[in-house]
Amino acid sequence: MVRSSTPVEATDCVGAAAQRWNSLLIIGNARATISSLASFASSHISHTLLTDWRRLGSDAGSAAAAESREAAESERRWKS
Incomplete structure (x- = not known):
């Protein structure tokens, strides 16, 4: 820092330094x-996607189980 010749210049220098410091803090x-x-956004998106995939997997598993039951019942009716 350059030495000031007057108190006003020193005050201006300190004020400018304080403004720069404040800007850096901001x-x-x-x-x-x-x-x-x-x-936060990344973790929220990951959680949402994981939840959606689990729900889709659960829905697909339920649909597959229902199809399997229907096929077994249809086969029983056909055999009898």
Whole structure:
């Protein structure tokens, strides 16, 4: 930092440094917030997709079991 020749210049220099520091803090907080939101969105999407796949698998399993029961009953009727 350059030495100031007057107290006013020193105050201006300190004020400018404080503004830069404040800007860096705001940018850092914004990055942390964006990172947190991205992490939350990623985990939410993963959970939603996993839940949907489980439900689809369960629905498919139920449909397959129903078809199997219908086929077995149809075969019993045909044999009798």
